[in-house]
Amino acid sequence: MSNEHKVLLTIPMYPDMELAAAKTGSVLAELKDFNEEAVEEIQLAIIETCINASEHSQSEDKEVHIQFLVTDDRLEVKITDRGVGITADTLDGTRLLGRPTVHTDLRKRGRGLQIIRALMDEVVIESSPNGTTVSFTKKKTPP
Amino acid sequence: MLDKLDIQIREAKEHAVIETTGYLNDALGEQLAEKAQALIQDGCTQLVINLEKTTLINSIGISILIEIIEALTEREGTLNFCGLSATQERTFRMMAIAKYAGIFPDEESAIANL
Numbered sequence: 420m421s422n423e424h425k426v427l428l429t430i431p432m433y434p435d436m437e438l439a440a441a442k443t444g445s446v447l448a449e450l451k452d453f454n455e456e457a458v459e460e461i462q463l464a465i466i467e468t469c470i471n472a473s474e475h476s477q478s479e480d481k482e483v484h485i486q487f488l489v490t491d492d493r494l495e496v497k498i499t500d501r502g503v504g505i506t507a508d509t510l511d512g513t514r515l516l517g518r519p520t521v522h523t524d525l526r527k528r529g530r531g532l533q534i535i536r537a538l539m540d541e542v543v544i545e546s547s548p549n550g551t552t553v554s555f556t557k558k559k560t561p562p
Numbered sequence: 563m564l565d566k567l568d569i570q571i572r573e574a575k576e577h578a579v580i581e582t583t584g585y586l587n588d589a590l591g592e593q594l595a596e597k598a599q600a601l602i603q604d605g606c607t608q609l610v611i612n613l614e615k616t617t618l619i620n621s622i623g624i625s626i627l628i629e630i631i632e633a634l635t636e637r638e639g640t641l642n643f644c645g646l647s648a649t650q651e652r653t654f655r656m657m658a659i660a661k662y663a664g665i666f667p668d669e670e671s672a673i674a675n676l
Contacts, residue, residue, distance in 0.1 A: 434587075434588075434589070435585070435587070437620075438585065438618075441618070456647075456648050456649055459617075459618075459647060459648075459649040460649050462618060463618065463620070463649060463653070466618065466620050467620060467621055470620060470621070470622070530621050530624075530657065531620075531621040533656070533657075534621060534653060534656070534657075537652075537653075537656050538649070538652075538653075
């Protein structure tokens, strides 16, 4: 069996379809013996990215395209929508951080990006008026 | 992964425990908020939310938990969580939920610290 596995998945922007992507990610991570915590973190990052795409992309095709690449020591996930792109202040997190009270700081749904950045080892966001791709990597920690 | 959604409430004299089962997204979150608000409206302001049977919580679910915290804060109530996975606890701390609500390993300690 090859040490590298690539999986391509396209999901419609329907409620809970992010779970199909998360399940695929968890199966691949478990295949390479990622620990339980890492698998949960991968699932959450996939869920948040897919929800962001569904809720904010305004994509006409209403699809999210996901590419998984897993090797013995890392899982790379690339999630793409063909929507209108996201703004720079969302990308740099200035809308997400530093708010002083519970009443204002955490309500915006853009906080999903904050979660993804915290849980994954590498995160790259590329956005243009033709769509957005969020790529992230989770490295396997030694047992 | 698509667990059956369920919410169980165990009411005692001075507190209530809400236990969720399933993916805490907008659907389950709205059910949870409705039940929590009903308890708060009835004067029960000491709440525990047991998430042991909730394996995944998305950011919308977190938003709804924050709304419950806000409702309790307005009435000087207390909310403690229990049954969180390591990742859930890390996310709650990152989202500052831990500043406004307690996090405990089990239901017994969550109730004892209300």
